[in-house]
Each structure stands twice: as structure tokens, then as C-alpha cells.
Amino acid sequence: MDTFTPTAKTTVDANALVYEAADDFRVHGAVYTDEQIFNTEMRDIFGKCWIFIGHESEVRNPGDFKTSFMGRRPVVMSRDEHGEIHVFLNRCRHRGSVVCREERGSVKRFQCQYHGWVYGLDGTLQGVAKHKGGYPDDLDKSRFGLMSVPRVEIYRGLVFANMDADAITFLAYLGAAKPFLDIHLDRAPDGEVEVVQGAHRTEYRGNWKFQAENSTDGYHGDTVHESFFKLVAEFGNKGGQHGAYTQGDLDEIFAHRMTGRTLGFENGHGIWESPLSPDAADNMKAGPFADYVDWLEGKYGTQSMHEMLNAMNLLIFPSLAVLHGQFRVIRPISVDRTEVAMHFFKLKGASEAYNDFRLSGYQRFFGPASFGSPDDVEIFAFNQTGLQAEEVEWLLLSRGMARETFDNLGVRVAESTDETPQRAFHRAWKAHMGA
Ligand code: FES
Ligand SMILES: [Fe+2]
Incomplete structure (x- = not known):
């Protein structure tokens, strides 16, 4: 018997959990606290959407591997002897142990640590420990290779995988959000980025969607990160996001932060x-990185140069955020436990000095001893605690609905503190959970 089909597929009534009317958008608290809903997400979202596995530069040479997760599923990405990238479920075909335990490394083959079965870099079963006598001599090893994730697509070095063999292509899934991912990559003079090995990891006691929502949230910064902006007001932030926020007055900084925008895309991206x-651009031109800004202006023109220097956070539904030189990977562990891994990337072709400058700006706001991310994850734990007061059923995500418009591609556009990306996220969530 090769397959077992559970008799009853659990269903979640997504229509009762995400409510939308003309001027009202609400998400039920159970969406963040209910275990059955979480289990359904693992199947219907993390089992159906394109999930970021890593970047090609993390497995540069044959034999290199990196482990990751698609929801709760452990996976391993490897580069085989022929240079081809594979993504497998990291589960031994014997009795299910994780085959590759390390976060990253380089090997000739993978050996399960439980009973010693050996797999090649392409996932094929190569050896069964103490085979003779224990199993038929002609055991068909081709049936017991590591299971491949059905779909893998690589876009400009980013490796995405999908458990759904029938899924639309990654670029169709990305849709109108593609130019925004391109901006992050086009900032590199060589047109490619390179992940710096290792990641900042943090775990919080809260649902994974809090970090997903927060990655494109322009509403919380002035409160959660007030201490950071006070420091900027006092000392400036010329080492920060390309020298942004150089004003010396807190009110001016907050007023400037209102000048941005939010976007919501069809498939949940934001x-x-x-x-x-x-x-800021003039400051950069007068400083040590004038060459970089000149290159940007020469290649893309003055207006695009300004746009490409903007702070721009992109969430690719459901669990990858690309912002400020990092791939931020959100990993749901349980309904109230989440890991966030931040992988800093260099701009290939930019000077070491400029990449170091970017790295120090990143560390200042996102690193473990920084002014930004630690404050965010503290909030997520407080959110989870607040939701234990179940008598208040709904979370409100209607901010800015009345001033939301559509651009010519059908993308929703609103002001910088509006909850447009979060609504896009929950519309996609609802569509997947009802499927
Ligand atoms: S579980 Fe892997 S060899 Fe037994
Ligand atoms: Fe934040």
C-alpha cells in the first residue's frame, strides 16, 4: 500500500474568519490562536504556495547544502555534482528521521544518523546499512530516494519551492509585485545579490502572521520604534538606510515618514x-559612496535613482520579506511560536566599503542588539497574550480603506500608514483556506 488518505479533510470556514465590507475589514482572533486553523494553514498555505528556500549563493559549490522549512516540513536544498540544485523533504525514507541535521555545510553524500542509510546529493538512495540478509538483494532503491519537493523555480538566484505540483509558475504567482523584487536586485551593479553566510535568528511566542503583517506595516513605527527615531533626531542616521532620516527634529522625521505609500497585490503580496x-541623495553624493550613487543615476536616471534608494519592504506571501538588504524568512513552529531568520545580502559589484556600510545600517536596526527588530518581536508576544481575551472576537484592519485606490495594473495603493498590504495578505489567506 503506497498511499493513505485521511477519511475526513478538516475544513475551516474562512468566510467566518475574515470579514470584508465596503468600510470594514476584520480578522477573527482564532486565526492567530486556533490549532486546527494552524494545521490547516500548514496544508493549504504552506503546502500550496511558493515558499522561499534560500539563495543560490548559499549553495555555491557542488556538495553544498542548506536546510530550511516549508511550514513545518523540514527540507534540504543541495547542489549536486553537476551543479544542479535540488530541494528534498528532509525525512529519511526508512523510519522518518531528519537526514540532514546541520543548517548548512558541504558533503559528498547525506547519511541518516539513525540507522545509517545513505543518500546522494541528488537524493537517490545509495546505500542501506547492513543490507545483506536484512532486505532482498534486489531491493529497488529507486523507490526510496529522498522525496523531491514537486516544484522548484529559481528567479535571479532566489530559490522557491512548492508542494503543489499543479501550482501556477512563480512569476505568475508574483504577478505585479515582480518589479519591486527586481528593484532590490537591480541595486546591485552586477544585477545579483549574494547572501552572507549565517543568519540572525529570533524566536517569539506568537503566531507567524504577526511578523508577516508587520513586515509591511507603516503604522507601528512611530510608537514601537520611537526610541530609535529619538536617537536619529539627536544624532542623525547617516549610516542608516542609504542615509535616510537625516532631519534633526522628531516631528519632521514623523512627518516625513507619512510621505510613503503602501500597496496590496492580488496573491497576498504587499x-x-x-x-x-x-x-539624503545629496549627502551620499558628497560622501564616500558617491561612486555608487553616480552609477545608480547613470544607469537608471535621476528619478529612478531616488526611487531605488527608498526604503521599500516587500512581503511575498506568505512568509518571505525582502527589505533593507535582507531576506527575512518567517517559520511557523506552532500556532503560538515562530522563528524569524534574517539573511543579510551583499550587492554584487558594489564596493566592500559600501556593502559594509549597508551591513552596519542593517545591524543597527535588525541585529540582536539593535534598535528595531527586538522591539517588534516583543510586540508579537504581547499580541498573542492579548488575544487570550477571547471575548473580544475581532482584530480591525480597516485603516485607510476609504482612501485606497487601484493603479492601472489593479494593484491597491494607499498611504504609508494604511493597512492595505495586511488586507491583501488576509484576502489571499482566506482564498487559500477556503480552497
Ligand atoms: S530512520 Fe534513517 S536510517 Fe533509519
Ligand atoms: Fe518594526
Whole structure:
């Protein structure tokens, strides 16, 4: 017997959990606290959507591997002897143990640590420990290779995988959000980025969607990150996001932060964008990285140069955020436990000094001893605690609905503090959970 089909597929009534009317958008608290809903997400979202596995530069040479997760499923990405990239379920075909335990490394083959079965870099079963006598001599090893994730697509070095063999292509899934991913990559003079090995990891006691929503949330910054902006007001932030926020006055900084925009895309992706402060490009031109800004202006023109220097956070539904030089990977562990891994990337072709400058700006806001991310994850744990008061059923995500418009591609556009990306996220969530 090769397959077992559970008798009853659990269903979740997504229509009762995400409510939308002309001027009202609400998400039920159970969406963040209910275990059955979480289990359904693992099947209907993390089993159906394109999930970021890593970047090609993390498995540069044959034998290199990196482990990751698609929802709760452990997976391993490897580069075989022929240079081809594979993504497998990281589960031994004997009795199910994880085959590859390390976060990353380089090997000739994978050996399960339980009973010693050996798999090739392409996932084929190569050896069964103490085979003779224990199994038929002609055991068909081709039936017991590591199971491949059905779909793998690589876009400009980013490796995405999908458990759904019938899924639309990654680029169709990305849709109108593609130019925004391109901007992050086009900032590199060589047109490619390179992940710096290792990641900042943090775990919080809260649902994974809090971090997904927050990655494009322009509403929380002035409160959650007030201490950061006070420091910027006092000392400036010339080492920050391309020298943004150079004003010396807190009110001016907050007023400037209102000048950005938010976008919501069809498949749940979202954008929060905040322009440079008016003098930031000039500051850069007068500083040590003038070459980089000149290159950007020469290649893309003055207006695009300004746009490409903007702070721009892109969430690719459901669990990858690309922002400020990092791939931020959100990993749901349980309904109230989440890991966030932040992988900083260099711009290939930019000077070491400029990449170091970017890295220090990233560390200042996102690193473990920084002014930004630790404050965010603290909030997520408080959110989870607040939701234990179940008598209040709904979370409100209607901010800015009345001023939301559509651009010519059908993308929803609103102001920088509006909950447009979060609504796009939950519309897609609802569509998947009802499927
Ligand atoms: S579980 Fe892997 S060899 Fe037994
Ligand atoms: Fe934040």
C-alpha cells in the first residue's frame, strides 16, 4: 500500500474568519490562536504556495547544502555534482528521521544518523546499512530516494519551492509585485545579490502572521520604534538606510515618514515604501559612496535613482520579506511560536566599503542588539497574550480603506500608514483556506 488518505479533510470556514465590507475589514482572533486553523494553514498555505528556500549563493559549490522549512516540513536544498540544485523533504525514507541535521555545510553524500542509510546529493538512495540478509538483494532503491519537493523555480538566484505540483509558475504567482523584487536586485551593479553566510535568528511566542503583517506595516513605527527615531533626531542616521532620516527634529522625521505609500497585490503580496529624506541623495553624493550613487543615476536616471534608494519592504506571501538588504524568512513552529531568520545580502559589484556600510545600517536596526527588530518581536508576544481575551472576537484592519485606490495594473495603493498590504495578505489567506 503506497498511499493513505485521511477519511475526513478538516475544513475551516474562512468566510467566518475574515470579514470584508465596503468600510470594514476584520480578522477573527482564532486565526492567530486556533490549532486546527494552524494545521490547516500548514496544508493549504504552506503546502500550496511558493515558499522561499534560500539563495543560490548559499549553495555555491557542488556538495553544498542548506536546510530550511516549508511550514513545518523540514527540507534540504543541495547542489549536486553537476551543479544542479535540488530541494528534498528532509525525512529519511526508512523510519522518518531528519537526514540532514546541520543548517548548512558541504558533503559528498547525506547519511541518516539513525540507522545509517545513505543518500546522494541528488537524493537517490545509495546505500542501506547492513543490507545483506536484512532486505532482498534486489531491493529497488529507486523507490526510496529522498522525496523531491514537486516544484522548484529559481528567479535571479532566489530559490522557491512548492508542494503543489499543479501550482501556477512563480512569476505568475508574483504577478505585479515582480518589479519591486527586481528593484532590490537591480541595486546591485552586477544585477545579483549574494547572501552572507549565517543568519540572525529570533524566536517569539506568537503566531507567524504577526511578523508577516508587520513586515509591511507603516503604522507601528512611530510608537514601537520611537526610541530609535529619538536617537536619529539627536544624532542623525547617516549610516542608516542609504542615509535616510537625516532631519534633526522628531516631528519632521514623523512627518516625513507619512510621505510613503503602501500597496496590496492580488496573491497576498504587499509593499510598504518610504522615500528618502530630501537631502539624503545629496549627502551620499558628497560622501564616500558617491561612486555608487553616480552609477545608480547613470544607469537608471535621476528619478529612478531616488526611487531605488527608498526604503521599500516587500512581503511575498506568505512568509518571505525582502527589505533593507535582507531576506527575512518567517517559520511557523506552532500556532503560538515562530522563528524569524534574517539573511543579510551583499550587492554584487558594489564596493566592500559600501556593502559594509549597508551591513552596519542593517545591524543597527535588525541585529540582536539593535534598535528595531527586538522591539517588534516583543510586540508579537504581547499580541498573542492579548488575544487570550477571547471575548473580544475581532482584530480591525480597516485603516485607510476609504482612501485606497487601484493603479492601472489593479494593484491597491494607499498611504504609508494604511493597512492595505495586511488586507491583501488576509484576502489571499482566506482564498487559500477556503480552497
Ligand atoms: S530512520 Fe534513517 S536510517 Fe533509519
Ligand atoms: Fe518594526
